[in-house]
Amino acid sequence: MAYDFILGINVKENKADIHSEKPVIWEKPHGALITIPAKGKYQIGKQSILEYMRECAVANPNATLTLLDPDGKTYEIPRVTDILSKPAVAIKPHPLGLELGDINSMAKNTLSPDLIHFLRDDFNRISDKVADEILAFSGIPGNKKPSELSLQDIKKLSEAFKAVKLMPPPTDCLSPLGPEFIKKGLKSVYEENHPSHYGKPVSRPITVYNGNPFSVEAGIVYGGDLPSDQPVRIVRFANKVPLLYQPGACAITKAVSEMDWRQYGFDQKGGQGVPYGPAIIFVHVYGIRIPFTSESKEALANVNEITNEIGLCLKSLGRGVKSFLGKKDRRARIYEKFRLVNTLIPEIGKKASEILGKEVPNLEPVISKIANVVFVTEEFRKSQEGVEIEMKVINYTRREISMGLIADPPTGDYEGPELKWEIKDLGPAQEFVASFSIKGRISDYPGTNYYFTGIDPVRVQGAEPLPADFGTETVNIIETDGEE
Amino acid sequence: MAADQTTRKLEEMVNSIYSMLAAGDIPEISMPSRNKENIVLDPMLSVWRYGDSSVTRSGKAVDGAEYMVKLLYMVDFIREMLRESKSSTLREMYYISEGWNLGKFGTQDESNLMAEDLEVLSSLLREDFKLRPEENGASIMGDITIEERTRKGEFKKINCRDDVGDGGYGIPYSVEEEKLRIKDVNARYILAIETGGMFDRLVENGFDETNNCLLVHLKGQPARSTRRLLKRINEEHNLPVYVFTDGDPWSFRIYASIACGAIKTAHISHYLAVPTAEYIGITASDILNYKLPTDDLSDKDIAALNAELKDPRFQSERWRDEIETMLNIGKKAEQQALAKYGLDYVTSTYLPEKLSDLTGFM
Numbered sequence: 001m002a003y004d005f006i007l008g009i010n011v012k013e014n015k016a017d018i019h020s021e022k023p024v025i026w027e028k029p030h031g032a033l034i035t036i037p038a039k040g041k042y043q044i045g046k047q048s049i050l051e052y053m054r055e056c057a058v059a060n061p062n063a064t065l066t067l068l069d070p071d072g073k074t075y076e077i078p079r080v081t082d083i084l085s086k087p088a089v090a091i092k093p094h095p096l097g098l099e100l101g102d103i104n105s106m107a108k109n110t111l112s113p114d115l116i117h118f119l120r121d122d123f124n125r126i127s128d129k130v131a132d133e134i135l136a137f138s139g140i141p142g143n144k145k146p147s148e149l150s151l152q153d154i155k156k157l158s159e160a161f162k163a164v165k166l167m168p169p170p171t172d173c174l175s176p177l178g179p180e181f182i183k184k185g186l187k188s189v190y191e192e193n194h195p196s197h198y199g200k201p202v203s204r205p206i207t208v209y210n211g212n213p214f215s216v217e218a219g220i221v222y223g224g225d226l227p228s229d230q231p232v233r234i235v236r237f238a239n240k241v242p243l244l245y246q247p248g249a250c251a252i253t254k255a256v257s258e259m260d261w262r263q264y265g266f267d268q269k270g271g272q273g274v275p276y277g278p279a280i281i282f283v284h285v286y287g288i289r290i291p292f293t294s295e296s297k298e299a300l301a302n303v304n305e306i307t308n309e310i311g312l313c314l315k316s317l318g319r320g321v322k323s324f325l326g327k328k329d330r331r332a333r334i335y336e337k338f339r340l341v342n343t344l345i346p347e348i349g350k351k352a353s354e355i356l357g358k359e360v361p362n363l364e365p366v367i368s369k370i371a372n373v374v375f376v377t378e379e380f381r382k383s384q385e386g387v388e389i390e391m392k393v394i395n396y397t398r399r400e401i402s403m404g405l406i407a408d409p410p411t412g413d414y415e416g417p418e419l420k421w422e423i424k425d426l427g428p429a430q431e432f433v434a435s436f437s438i439k440g441r442i443s444d445y446p447g448t449n450y451y452f453t454g455i456d457p458v459r460v461q462g463a464e465p466l467p468a469d470f471g472t473e474t475v476n477i478i479e480t481d482g483e484e
Numbered sequence: 485m486a487a488d489q490t491t492r493k494l495e496e497m498v499n500s501i502y503s504m505l506a507a508g509d510i511p512e513i514s515m516p517s518r519n520k521e522n523i524v525l526d527p528m529l530s531v532w533r534y535g536d537s538s539v540t541r542s543g544k545a546v547d548g549a550e551y552m553v554k555l556l557y558m559v560d561f562i563r564e565m566l567r568e569s570k571s572s573t574l575r576e577m578y579y580i581s582e583g584w585n586l587g588k589f590g591t592q593d594e595s596n597l598m599a600e601d602l603e604v605l606s607s608l609l610r611e612d613f614k615l616r617p618e619e620n621g622a623s624i625m626g627d628i629t630i631e632e633r634t635r636k637g638e639f640k641k642i643n644c645r646d647d648v649g650d651g652g653y654g655i656p657y658s659v660e661e662e663k664l665r666i667k668d669v670n671a672r673y674i675l676a677i678e679t680g681g682m683f684d685r686l687v688e689n690g691f692d693e694t695n696n697c698l699l700v701h702l703k704g705q706p707a708r709s710t711r712r713l714l715k716r717i718n719e720e721h722n723l724p725v726y727v728f729t730d731g732d733p734w735s736f737r738i739y740a741s742i743a744c745g746a747i748k749t750a751h752i753s754h755y756l757a758v759p760t761a762e763y764i765g766i767t768a769s770d771i772l773n774y775k776l777p778t779d780d781l782s783d784k785d786i787a788a789l790n791a792e793l794k795d796p797r798f799q800s801e802r803w804r805d806e807i808e809t810m811l812n813i814g815k816k817a818e819q820q821a822l823a824k825y826g827l828d829y830v831t832s833t834y835l836p837e838k839l840s841d842l843t844g845f846m
Contacts, residue, residue, distance in 0.1 A: 336546045344549035347586050348511060351556040352502040355563065356495060365508030370544045 002026035042070050047244045050075060054189050055235055055242030059177060059284060060085075061185040080188040081181070088175040092124040095161040096211025097169070097289060104154050107146040115149070116142035125167045134160040169213045171206035174286055177240070179203060182219040182282065190280055194444050196223030199320040202313045209305035214287025216306070218313040222321050224444060226278035232256075232266070234274070236300070237284040243298060250299035252283045255310035264318030265325045281317065283310060324446075331447050334462045338377050341367045341396060364429055371396045374426075376405065376450045376462035386413070386439040389448060393423060393432040397459060400425050404453035406466060410446055413438040487566040490612045494559050497606055501552065511552060512542040515604050516751070523747055525796045531757040532745035532797070534604075550586070551598075557587030558598060562613045571614035574599060597748075604751045610708075616657035622710040623652035625687055626698035627670040628717070632656060633663050641667065644698075650687055652701065659713045669721045674698045674714060675835075676706075676761075678729035678738055682819040682830070689831040698723070705738055708749065711756040714742065718758045725758045726839065731766030731776075732816035733788035736807070739763045740797040764838045768809035771817045774834070777824055778815035785816060 004024045008017040026033075044050060053065050057077040062084055067075040093102070112118040119131040126134070135142050138156040140149070149157075177185070182201040199220035206215040226233075236243040236252045247253045253274070261268045261275035268275040291301040300306065345363055353360045373396055380389045389409075395401050407419035416436070423432050438445070450463035457465045504511040516522060516534035524535040541548040561580065565571060572580070577599075578592040589595040599615055602608075610616070624644050630653070631639040644653040656663060675697050677683045683701040686692070692699050698717070702710060717723050727742055729735035743761040745753030771778055781789070789807050792798045798807060810816065822830045 340544075340546045340549050344546065344553055344586065345505075345543060347553050348501065348543060348549060348556065349505050351553065351560065351587075352498050352505065355498045355556065355560055356502055358502065361502070361506035363505060366505055366510055366543070369508065369510055 002028075052242055052244055053077065055237070055244070058185040058189045058235065058282065059181075059237050059240040059242065061181055061188055077188070080184045083180075085177060085181060086175050089173040091170060091173045091288075092122060094124045094169040094208075094211040094213075095126065095166060096208075098158075098161075098211070100151075100154055100158055103157060104149075104151070107149050107154065110146045112146055114143045115140060115146055118146040124169055130164055130166065133164045137163050166211075168208045169211060169288075171213050171215075173288070174206060174213060174215060175240075176203060176215060176217055176286060177284055178217075182217060182284075186219050186221050186280075186282060190221045193221070193226050193280075194224035194441060195221045195226060195278075195280075196444055196446055197221075197321065197324045199317050199324075202316040204309050204313055207305060207309060209291075209303055212287055212289040214285065214290065214306065214309075216309045216313050217284045217286075218310070218317055219282040220317040220321060221280040221282075222324065223278050226280065228276070228278040230276060231274040232277050232279040232281055234281050234283065237282070237286075238290045238292070238297070238300060239286045240284070241297075243300070245296075246293065246299035249293050251302045251307050252285070252300060252310055254302055255283075255307050255314060256281060258307075259311060259314050259318070261318060264322045266318075266321075279321070281314070283313065285310070328446075334375070334377065337371060337461065338375055341371045341375075342394075345370065368396050368398050368428065371461075373397065373459050373461045374401055374403070374455070376452070376460065378448060378450075380442065380445060382442045383437055385437055387442050387445050388435060388437045390433060390435045391448070391450070393426065395426045395428055395430050398428050400427050401455060401459070402426070403455040403460070404466075405463065406451045406453075407436065408449040408451065409436070409438050410440070410448070413440045415439075487569070490608055491563055491566055493606050493608055494562065494602075498556065498559055501556070510542060510544045512540050512548070513552065513555070513605065514538050514540045515601065518600070518604065518748065518750070520747055523750055523796075525744065526753070529754055529757075530744065530759045531753040532747070532750045533753055534750050554581075554584075554587045554589065554594075554598060555602065557581065557584045558595075558602060562602075562615070565614045571616060573616055573618050575618050577615060600748060600751075609752065609755075611658045611660055617707060622655045622703045622707060623683075623701045624655060624698060624713070625652035625683075625701075626692040627696075628666070628698055629668040631665040631667055639665065645692065650684070652683075652687070652699070655707075655710055655713055657709050659709045659716065664713075666716060666720055669698075669717065669723065670696070671698045671723060672696050673724045673726060674700055674717060675764075676700045676702050676714060676725060676727045676742065677819075678702050678704065678727075678735055679819055682728070685820075685827065686831060689828060691831045691835070694831070695835075702729075702738060702742075706742065708756060711742060711758075714761075715756055715758050718760070725761040726764050726842070727761055728764045728819065728835075729766070730816070730818045731768065731771055731810075732781075733785050733792060733807075733810075735766075736763075736792060736798070736803075737788075740795070744797045762842055764835070764842070766817050766819060766821070768806045768813065768815075770838075771813065771815055772809075774822070774825075776817040776821040778813075778817045778821070781810070781814050781816055786811065786814075 002024055003021060005021050006019040008019055010017050042049070050067060050069070053067050053075070054077065057063070057065050061080045062082065064079045065077045069075070093106070106122060107118065110118050110122055112121055116131055116135065119126050119134055120128060134157065137160040138153070140153050140156060179201040183198060186198060199222060201217060201219040203217040204215050206213050234247065234253055234256055236247070236250055243250065257273050260271035262271055266275035266277040285300060285306060291303050291306070293299045293301045345367055349360050349363050375394045375396060376391070377394070378389050378391045380387050391407060393405065402424050405421045405423060409419070414436070419436055421434060426432055451466040452460050452463045453466045501511045501513070515538060517537050517539040518534065522535040522537045523532050525531070526533045541551045543549045543552060561577065574596050575592060578589055578595045581587060581589045581595060599610055599613065602613065603610055625648070627643070627645050629641060629643045631641050634640050642648070642653060658664070675686070677686065677699060680701060680703065683699060686699050691697070700710065700714065714725055718725050725742065727739045729738050739761070742758055744759065745757040749756060766776070770776065789811050792807055793804065798804065822834050825833070
């Protein structure tokens with residue numbers, strides 16, 4: 001049993017007009033079906049229904065979206081998570097977020113018998129004590145009927161709101177996507193570009209502008225097949241709704257353009273404007289009252305507080321990309337050194353001996369002089385499932401070593417037991433080899449991070465000391481002792 | 485140098501790398517740095533040579549180790565050629581290196597440079613390695629008789645005026661005694677000419693006969709064998725060398741490389757350079773005195789002239805005057821601008837005038 005309504009919208013009062021209401025038989029356990037007839041031209045491209053759906057899917061990874069287009073083609077974007085996002089909690093209006101008109105209409109419609117109760121019950125963050133302060137400041141008697149307040153009184157109240165000390169609105173009332181949702185949403189929609197890096201999503205703490213709590217969260221997709229000679233793509237969201245139009249007028253675009261991206265490995269003419277690079281930048285601004293440039297809600301208005309928060313998110317994303325690029329460099333350097341001792345020096349020995357008709361000399365002393373370290377390196381090849389990785393630990397020092405080693409493959413690509421080894425008494429020039437497999441395409445494989453314990457960091461290359469805050473509790477952190 | 489001697493010298497070099505490895509030392513190779521900063525004018529010979537600063541290529545870095553691998557492959561290749569009495573062009577060697585695995589060169593510039601490095605390291609010549617440049621094309625016209633060893637192994641006698649066509653005698657890639665003997669020279673001086681057009685003009689006007697000189701076509705910046713031949717005729721037969729080029733900063737450098745040597749070949753300047761060579765023109769004063777048709781100096785030209793003011797090869801008062809004059813008038817001129825006064829003007833007026841009042845720039 002369900003109800004079928006035909007609704008209209010009362011634009012003036014922002015209320016539903018019920019045209020008809022009738023009970024129907026509907027065999028779903030729960031849910032709602034909404035049909036909106038609208039006339040329009042169906043088009044494809046950047047500002048199209050399909051793109052709107054795709055972006056909706058980014059911000060709503062818990063929804064399955066299906067589009068049946070006029071040509072009879074069906075597009076379906078299945079949900080990638082079964083978890084619901086945190087719903088918003090209704091709160092009473094915060095005095096600082098209200099215009100004179102808002103206060104006026106609240107006063108006309110309130111059920112409170114007098115001003116003191118109106119203040120205490122209808123607003124957020126007005127305690128009895130604060131209500132008294134407001135009355136004292138405005139000089140209006142507390143027993144005056146709210147509906148009898150004059151425009152002059154309303155003005156005085158508004159001034160009083162600003163004069164007294166008010167706590168900021170509660171911040172748990174908002175509904176963010178959260179890092180997990182952002183990552184899943186970006187991955188499900190943009191995986192087709194085979195990006196090499198999903199930036200760690202950034203969430204700002206909730207702040208307030210004009211008494212309206214709001215916050216910003218952002219994510220970035222980098223590399224892969226994304227074009228590096230094009231401006232980055234900015235996907236904008238306000239309260240989980242994609243903004244397709246008016247990018248130039250939007251505070252999000254403005255924040256991106258005002259930042260100097262060059263320091264983070266992007267191209268940007270003169271350090272301003274939309275940067276060039278293989279990236280999609282996702283920005284979600286959410287809050288109780290999002291300021292738009294117009295009623296059509298196509299672009300965010302430039303409010304300093306909001307632009308600043310977006311800027312802070314973007315900086316954090318930029319740092320992530322820079323560190324990703326740096327890691328790639330570091331890997332390349334370590335690989336070079338490995339090639340030096342493993343390939344080039346032996347080749348010099350071989351070729352020189354060949355020319356002179358002598359025996360190849362023992363190269364170990366030279367090699368340990370060049371690289372007096374333990375190398376952690378990996379080779380990878382395509383396998384049926386994805387990528388097969390062979391990790392090698394080679395001791396180029398002249399002493400036996402022991403160490404713990406933990407592999408941290410790219411998130412989400414590895415399934416299986418924890419990759420952890422205890423290497424005991426590995427002699428000079430000896431190797432320790434281990435293999436594991438991950439999912440995904442070989443061209444996207446960014447390399448696995450290796451962490452070691454129980455050995456002096458200066459003696460290891462290709463792995464990093466295990467950070468103290470490393471994820472799981474099952475990892476035992478072995479303190480480095482001075483002798484090693 | 486005989487093939488077995490060359491092989492022995494190369495093997496000595498390889499052995500030094502081998503010994504370092506065997507002793508547990510990181511192998512390294514040192515040689516004078518071959519860049520502009522490390523060029524000095526030898527006060528005795530007044531030619532360029534490398535200074536005291538040196539570079540060391542060490543096996544502890546990937547670059548250095550790769551360098552050594554390539555060098556060893558090149559040495560091996562040269563040994564093989566010597567054993568089989570073959571030779572190859574520098575370009576051929578570059579292509580052959582495709583099969584050298586780790587010793588493969590990225591560009592031909594890299595392999596060419598390394599061939600020169602090998603000269604510096606072994607105190608041998610590229611000719612000893614049986615490596616030659618692709619083409620030469622430079623030619624000589626005049627009453628000089630040489631004997632060239634042909635590919636059949638016989639020496640063939642050629643008079644560079646009577647036995648050749650209007651193109652002159654083509655200078656081979658090696659002009660060493662084993663390849664080329666100078667038998668008889670009947671001329672007063674050598675006129676080295678930058679452009680083909682001017683060389684042909686002088687040949688057509690019979691300048692080598694009327695003035696009893698040898699005409700050498702430099703073909704731009706002269707190749708090693710061209711410079712070496714100038715040097716040999718100059719030294720063995722006491723013929724002065726006069727250089728006749730366009731009037732622009734780049735042509736000044738052609739003269740300087742003949743007289744003092746070039747940066748890349750400073751290790752063999754004493755063997756290639758003719759310190760007594762003199763510059764005839766076109767000078768900046770020629771442009772003014774002969775009222776020659778000109779082009780404006782480009783920004784690059786101006787930068788090159790300013791660099792030459794600091795170049796030790798252009799420090800004589802006369803050179804400085806010429807360079808400053810050219811900067812002042814902001815003009816340059818080609819050799820063939822002399823045709824403004826007719827086709828014979830260069831042979832009937834300009835060259836005789838210039839040759840007679842040569843006082844020397846250096």
